[in-house]
Amino acid sequence: MSKPMFENIALVGIGLIGSSLARVIRREGLARHIAVASRSAETLKRAKELKLGDDYTTDARKAARGADLIIVSVPVGACGAVAEEIQPALMNGAILTDVCSAKSSVIAQMQPHVPEGVHFIPGHPLADTEKSGPDAGFADLFDNRWCIFTPVPDTDPDALERLSEFWRRCGANIDTMDPQHHDMTLAIVSHLPHIIAYNIVGTADDLQSATKSEVIKYSASGFRDFTRLAASDPTMWRDVCLDNKDAIVEMLVRFSENLSFLQRAIRWGEGGKLFDLFTRTRAVRRSVVGQDVGLADFGR
Amino acid sequence: MSKPMFENIALVGIGLIGSSLARVIRREGLARHIAVASRSAETLKRAKELKLGDDYTTDARKAARGADLIIVSVPVGACGAVAEEIQPALMNGAILTDVCSAKSSVIAQMQPHVPEGVHFIPGHPLADTEKSGPDAGFADLFDNRWCIFTPVPDTDPDALERLSEFWRRCGANIDTMDPQHHDMTLAIVSHLPHIIAYNIVGTADDLQSATKSEVIKYSASGFRDFTRLAASDPTMWRDVCLDNKDAIVEMLVRFSENLSFLQRAIRWGEGGKLFDLFTRTRAVRRSVVGQDVGLADFGR
Numbered sequence: 001m002s003k004p005m006f007e008n009i010a011l012v013g014i015g016l017i018g019s020s021l022a023r024v025i026r027r028e029g030l031a032r033h034i035a036v037a038s039r040s041a042e043t044l045k046r047a048k049e050l051k052l053g054d055d056y057t058t059d060a061r062k063a064a065r066g067a068d069l070i071i072v073s074v075p076v077g078a079c080g081a082v083a084e085e086i087q088p089a090l091m092n093g094a095i096l097t098d099v100c101s102a103k104s105s106v107i108a109q110m111q112p113h114v115p116e117g118v119h120f121i122p123g124h125p126l127a128d129t130e131k132s133g134p135d136a137g138f139a140d141l142f143d144n145r146w147c148i149f150t151p152v153p154d155t156d157p158d159a160l161e162r163l164s165e166f167w168r169r170c171g172a173n174i175d176t177m178d179p180q181h182h183d184m185t186l187a188i189v190s191h192l193p194h195i196i197a198y199n200i201v202g203t204a205d206d207l208q209s210a211t212k213s214e215v216i217k218y219s220a221s222g223f224r225d226f227t228r229l230a231a232s233d234p235t236m237w238r239d240v241c242l243d244n245k246d247a248i249v250e251m252l253v254r255f256s257e258n259l260s261f262l263q264r265a266i267r268w269g270e271g272g273k274l275f276d277l278f279t280r281t282r283a284v285r286r287s288v289v290g291q292d293v294g295l296a297d298f299g300r
Numbered sequence: 301m302s303k304p305m306f307e308n309i310a311l312v313g314i315g316l317i318g319s320s321l322a323r324v325i326r327r328e329g330l331a332r333h334i335a336v337a338s339r340s341a342e343t344l345k346r347a348k349e350l351k352l353g354d355d356y357t358t359d360a361r362k363a364a365r366g367a368d369l370i371i372v373s374v375p376v377g378a379c380g381a382v383a384e385e386i387q388p389a390l391m392n393g394a395i396l397t398d399v400c401s402a403k404s405s406v407i408a409q410m411q412p413h414v415p416e417g418v419h420f421i422p423g424h425p426l427a428d429t430e431k432s433g434p435d436a437g438f439a440d441l442f443d444n445r446w447c448i449f450t451p452v453p454d455t456d457p458d459a460l461e462r463l464s465e466f467w468r469r470c471g472a473n474i475d476t477m478d479p480q481h482h483d484m485t486l487a488i489v490s491h492l493p494h495i496i497a498y499n500i501v502g503t504a505d506d507l508q509s510a511t512k513s514e515v516i517k518y519s520a521s522g523f524r525d526f527t528r529l530a531a532s533d534p535t536m537w538r539d540v541c542l543d544n545k546d547a548i549v550e551m552l553v554r555f556s557e558n559l560s561f562l563q564r565a566i567r568w569g570e571g572g573k574l575f576d577l578f579t580r581t582r583a584v585r586r587s588v589v590g591q592d593v594g595l596a597d598f599g600r
Contacts, residue, residue, distance in 0.1 A: 007485035036572035091478045122546065123524045126521040128433055146518060188504055189515050199562055200496055200582040203323060204488055221426040222493035224588055225529055229302050231585030236577035241566045241574050253564045255503045256556065262499055263552045266541045274541050281501040285430065285531030287516045288524055 005166055010035045010067035012060045012082055014047045017099045018073035018219070019137030020051035024170045027139045037063035037147035046136045065089040065102065069166070072098040072110075077239035078108030092117040101186055101236075103179035104151040109154060119159035122147045124182065124270050125172055126190070130231035138186055143171035150179040187247035191240055192255060195248065197229035198237070303468055310363040312382055313373035314347045314427060317399045318534045319324055319437030321371060324470045327439045337363035339374075345436045365389040369466070372398040372410075377433045380409030392417040395459050399425055401486055401514070401536075403450040403479035404541035411452060419459035423481065425472055426490070430531035443471035450479040478564035485549035492555060492567035495548065497529035498537070 006064035009031040011018045018036075025031050037060045038044040048056050064070050064086035072082050079098055090096065096118055100106045103122050114120040123295050127145040129136065147167040151160060164174045177185070204215045204223065215223055241248060265273040309331040311318045318336075325331050330572050336353035338344040338359040348356050359469045364370050364386035379398055390396065396418055400406045403422050427445040429436065447467040451460060464474045477485070504523065512589040515523055541548060543588050565573040 052593055072485055091518050097440070106495075126518055128521060135529050143464075155422045160573065170388040171559075185511060185514050186519065186521070188507065188511070189518045189523045190521035192503075193500060195562060195566075196466040196500055196559075197495060197525070198578055198581050199559050200493060200555060201584050202552070202577050203558050205580055206554070206558070206582055207488065211485060211488070214485050216584070218483060218485065219428055219588045220445065221428060221486070221490035223489045224530055225497070225525055226493055227581075227585040227588045230578075230581040232578075234575050241570055242571055245566055245569070249502070249567055250567070252559070254506070255500060256559060256563075258503050258506070259496075259499050259552070259556060262495060263549060263556075266495075266545055266552070267549055269542055269545070271538050271542055274538040275534050276519055277502050278498055278530075278532075278537050281498050281527075282503055282534070284501050284516070285527040288519045288527045 004029055005162070005169070006031045006067075008035060008067040008069075010037065010060075010063040010070045011053065012037045012051060012063060012070065012075065012086065013073035014038045014043060014134050015073060016126070016132050016136045016186070017125065017140075018048065018071070019050070019052055019088075020127070020132040020139065021071060021073065021139035021170065022047075023137055024142065026052075028167060028169050030169055031069070035063040035067060043134060050134055052134060052252045058128035061086050061089045066091060068094050069163075070094060070096045072096070074234045075233075076100045076102045076105055076109075076241040076243040078101070079106050080295050083110040083113035087113045087115060090118045093119070095119045095121060095163055097121045097123045097163060099123060100243075101190065102244035103182045105180055106151060107150070109238050117271045119156050120152060121155060121160055122150045122179070123163065123167070123168070124150070125170075126184075127172075128190075130228045130233070132233040132236070140171065142167070145172050146175050147172035147175065149176045150182050151176060152291055156269055159160075183244050184250075186249045187244055187251045191244055191248050192251045194229045194232060194237055195241065195252070196255070197226040197299045200226050201230035302556040304329055304332045305462070305469070306331045308333045308335060308367045308369075310337065310360075310370045310384070311373065312337045312360045312363060312370065314343060314434050314435045315373060316432050316441075317425065317427070318351070318371070318373035318404075319347065319352055319434040320427070320441035321437075321470065322347075323439035324442065326352075328469050329440035330466060330469055331369070334464040336366060337592065343434060344351065344358065350434055352434060354562035361386050362391045368394050370394060370396045372396070375533075375536045375539040376402045376405055376409075379406050380413070383413035385415045386414060388487065389559060390418045393419070395419045395421060397421045397424060397461055397463060400543075401490065401540050402456040404552055407452060407479055407521055409449070419456050419458055419463075420452060421455060421463050422452070422479065424448045424450070424486075425467070425470075428470075430528045430534040432536070440471065442467070444541045445467065445472050446578060447472035448476050448482055449476045450575045451476060451511045452481050464519045465589045483544050484547045485551075486549045487544055491544055493530045493550050494532060494537055495541065496553070496555070497526040500526050510571070514589045549574035576595070 034053040036056045127141045171273050194220040308497040323578045344356050423446040427441045
C-alpha cells in the first residue's frame with residue numbers, strides 16, 4: 001500500500017458522507033489515523049461499532065487537534081459553529097474542508113474562524129442517496145462522482161492540489177467554480193428537484209387516506225420516481241433551503257411561472273403548446289442517458 | 301401449450317403497449333391469430349419486420365373484422381375515431397377494450413359507437429416506460445403490474461372475467477373501479493408526476509446553454525430522477541392532459557398551493573415548516589419501497 005497522504009484525518013460528522021469517507025480512506029490507506037467526531041453520543045457509538053475510525057469523541061476540537069486534514073460533514077447550518085469550536089485546535093498548514101451543498105453560506109460561516117496558516121478549501125462531493133447516518137455510507141459512494149471546489153481568494157495551489165488528489169483517490173472527479181455559480185447551478189440541478197419531490201409527495205400525503213393508499217399501490221405509474229428524493233435527510237435539506245435561499249427562490253419562481261403556463265394550456269386545451277414542451281424535454285433525457293449507460297432502465 | 305383464449309385478436313395500435321401485448325400473446329399462446337393495425341405505414345412495416353403479428357394492415361376495420369378480442373392501444377384522443385371506424389366490422393359477442401389513461405374520456409368517445417352485442421370493457425394497464433414505438437415493447441412489460449378496468453353499467457360478468465383472465469396471463473394483477481375515481485387517482489399518481497417532470501426539465505432547458513450543459517453534467521445530484529418521465533411519448537401525454545383536464549387541473553392547483561407555502565417558508569426562513577414536510581414525506585417512501593424490494597437503489 002502506498003504511503004498515506006495524511007497523518008491524521010479528522011472527520012467531523014459521521015453521517016452518509018462522513019462514514020463513506022471513513023470507509024474509502026481506510027480502503028485506500030489515505031490516512032495513518034482517523035479521528036471521528038459526532039455531536040451525538042448515539043451516532044458515535046454506532047460509528048465505533050462499525051469500526052469507522054481509530055478514536056471517537058463528541059468533542060470536535062479534540063478530533064481536530066493535530067489533524068492535517070479536517071473534513072466537516074455536517075448540515076450547512078452547523079458549519080459555522082463547528083469552525084468556531086475547532087479553531088483553537090487547528091494546526092498550522094492543516095487543510096480544512098467541508099462537503100456542503102451551499103458554498104456561499106459555508107464560506108460566510110466558516111472563513112471568519114479560520115486561523116492564519118490553515119488552508120480552508122470549501123468542497124462539495126455530488127454524491128448522495130436518500131439514506132442517512134453512519135450505517136448508510138459505503139466506500140464506493142464517490143466513484144466517478146463530481147467533487148466541486150469553490151476556492152476562496154489566495155488559496156494555496158499546493159494545498160488545493162493535495163486535497164484534489166485525496167478526492168481523486170476516493171474515486172471522484174474534480175471541478176472548481178466560484179461559490180455563487182456553484183450555488184445557482186446546484187439550485188436547479190439538485191435543490192429544486194428535491195424541493196419539488198418533497199412537494200409532490202407531500203401533496204399526495206394530504207389526500208384522504210383511501211386515496212393515499214392507492215397512491216402507494218399504483219406508484220409505479222410515475223409517482224415513484226419522486227419518492228427517492230423526498231426521503232432525503234430532513235435536517236440537511238432544511239438547511240440547504242435556508243442557506244441557498246436566493247438561488248432556490250429564483251429557480252422556484254421560474255418553475256412556477258412555467259407551471260402556470262402549462263396549467264393554462266391544459267385548461268384551455270392548447271395541445272400544441274403541450275406537445276412542443278413534451279418534445280423538447282426528450283432531448284434532455286437523451287443527453288443525460290448519453291453520459292451514463294447504467295441509466296437505461298433507471299427509474300423503473 | 302394450453303388452448304388459445306381467443307381465435308383472432310386485433311391489435312389496433314402497435315406502439316409500446318400494443319407491441320408488448322403482441323409479444324406476450326405470442327409467448328403465452330393466447331390467440332390463434334393476431335391482426336396488427338397501425339395508421340402509420342412505417343410503423344406497420346417495422347411491426348412486420350419484428351414479426352409481431354400474423355397479418356398487417358393500415359385499415360383498423362379490416363383488422364377488427366372477425367376478431368373476438370379487439371385491443372385499441374392508441375393515444376386517448378384517437379379512441380373515438382377508431383371506434384367509429386371499426387364499428388361496422390365488430391362481431392357479435394366480441395370484446396372491445398382499450399389501454400388508455402383517461403377513462404371517462406375514452407368511454408365518452410367510444411361507447412356511442414359500440415354495437416348491441418359487443419362487450420365494451422375499458423381497461424388501463426399501469427405499465428409504461430419512457431420509450432415508444434414497436435421496438436420499445438417487451439413481453440414482460442405487464443409482469444406484476446396492475447390492470448384497472450372501469451366497467452360501464454350492465455357489463456357482462458363473463459366477458460369481464462374472460463378479459464381479466466387474459467390480462468392475468470399477460471402477467472398483470474386486476475383491479476376495477478369507476479371511471480371518475482380512476483381518473484382522479486391517476487391524476488395524482490401518474491399524470492401530475494409526468495407534468496411536473498416535463499416542467500422541471502423544461503425549466504432547466506430554458507437556462508442559458510452554459511448552465512444547461514452543467515445541468516446534464518451534474519444531473520446525478522437530483523435532476524436525473526425527473527428526466528425519465530420527461531422523455532415519455534409527447535402525443536400520448538398531450539392527449540392525457542387534454543382528456544383528463546379537470547382532475548389534472550385540480551391536482552395542479554393543490555400542488556401549486558403547497559409549493560407557494562413552501563416557497564414562502566424558504567423566503568422567510570421558517571425552518572420548522574420545512575423540516576415537518578421533509579420528515580412527513582419520508583414515510584411515504586418507506587411505504588413505496590416496502591411494496592417493491594427491487595427498489596432499494598431505485599433512481600440512483
